[in-house]
Structures are given as structure tokens and as C-alpha cells.
Amino acid sequence: RSGTLKIIPRDAFEKCYALASVTLCEGIEEIVVGAFYDTDSLKEITIPASVKKVGRASFHCRGNQAMKRMILSDSDIPLEFANGTDLTSYGSEYLTDDITLDYFYLGRDINRVKTGNPLVYNTKKLGIGPKVTAIDDNAFLNCSELTTVTFPGGSYLKSIGADSFNNCKKMTSFNLGDKLTSMGEHSFRDCQLLESISIPGTLKLIPTDAFERC
Numbered sequence: 001r002s003g004t005l006k007i008i009p010r011d012a013f014e015k016c017y018a019l020a021s022v023t024l025c026e027g028i029e030e031i032v033v034g035a036f037y038d039t040d041s042l043k044e045i046t047i048p049a050s051v052k053k054v055g056r057a058s059f060h061c062r063g064n065q066a067m068k069r070m071i072l073s074d075s076d077i078p079l080e081f082a083n084g085t086d087l088t089s090y091g092s093e094y095l096t097d098d099i100t101l102d103y104f105y106l107g108r109d110i111n112r113v114k115t116g117n118p119l120v121y122n123t124k125k126l127g128i129g130p131k132v133t134a135i136d137d138n139a140f141l142n143c144s145e146l147t148t149v150t151f152p153g154g155s156y157l158k159s160i161g162a163d164s165f166n167n168c169k170k171m172t173s174f175n176l177g178d179k180l181t182s183m184g185e186h187s188f189r190d191c192q193l194l195e196s197i198s199i200p201g202t203l204k205l206i207p208t209d210a211f212e213r214c
Helices: none
Strands: 021-023 044-047 069-072 079-081 100-106 122-128 148-150 173-175 196-198
Touching: 148 173
Parallel strands: 021 044, 044 069, 069 100, 100 122, 122 148, 173 196
Antiparallel strands: none
């Protein structure tokens, strides 16, 4: 339930090597730089809808091969990544650094100033919630282990950015829903096992190389 705690401060859980699971309470609004730095046994974390901002290096766990599940809860409030860069390590923009998740749930739109790197390093299964209207550039670029994309609650996507699912080599199908109006270039390029995709009448243009080498 919602509480009075608003901020997870800098380095709050740094080097908590045995910490395995974290569920943050509703009411928390910000996760500050380095909050879960080097929590190398962390297996799963749920980020509540009330969180508005995630600081850089908050989940820097380069040695963590335990992390398997990350939930960004459904919210109408876009999640802002501080400075738009350096989310998990000081030279990277990944939300999860050098690990493959079993499941990642994206429950809200993401506000990133710079989108040069993917949102997560890799994930096997991806859930996209009904509050998500846009997938930004490169969000799941090179997620080579991604096999399944689901839309619990239905798809409300209106835009998919350039290279957003480029090189997702194991993905076999994708439902674009019935509200999509725009796609970026190379959005599904090199999805070599893609067997089926639905293209709605709301889409205004299929861009350059959108499905090249599928």
C-alpha cells in the first residue's frame, strides 16, 4: 500500500550481495543514482506505478547473472531516466546490464533523452501493458533471446521507433494491434524467425527496410 517514503536514496542498497527480491511500495517517486548498485544476487524487482524517475546506475549489476524478472508497473505517468543516459553503468544506457531476463514487463511509456542503446540488455519474454503508447528507438535492439511478446490488457501502441526490435532473431510473431499509426526504419529488421505479423489499417506508412531479412 502507499506510504510516506518518497525516495530510495543514493547507494541505499549498494553491495547488498545476498539481496534476492525487491518489491517497492506505492508512493515512492524516485530511485536515486546507484540505489541498487552491485546487488549481484538480485533476482527480481517490481517498480511501482508511483515512481517517476530512475537515476543513473541505479541497477548496475554487471556481475549479476541472477536477475531474471523485472516489472515496471502499469502507470499513466511516463518513467523518466535521469539525464537520459547512464542508466545502469557509467558507460551504458541499459536498464539491465549484461544479463538476460526471463521476463520483462513494460507497463508505461519511457522518457529517455538519448536512445542510442536498448532499454534492456536482453530478455526472453516481454509483456507490454495497456498504458504503453510508444516504443522508443532501439528499445529492444539486439534482444537475440526474445521469443515472445504479449499484450496483457490489449495493445494500445501508437508508435514504434526505429530499430526498436531490430535483430530479435528468435521472435516468431508480433501483433501490432489496431491503433498503430507510425513505425520507424528497420523496426523489425533481421527478425529471421518472424512467421506472422498483423499490420493494422491505421498505419500510415511502412518505412524503409522495416522488415528486411525477415
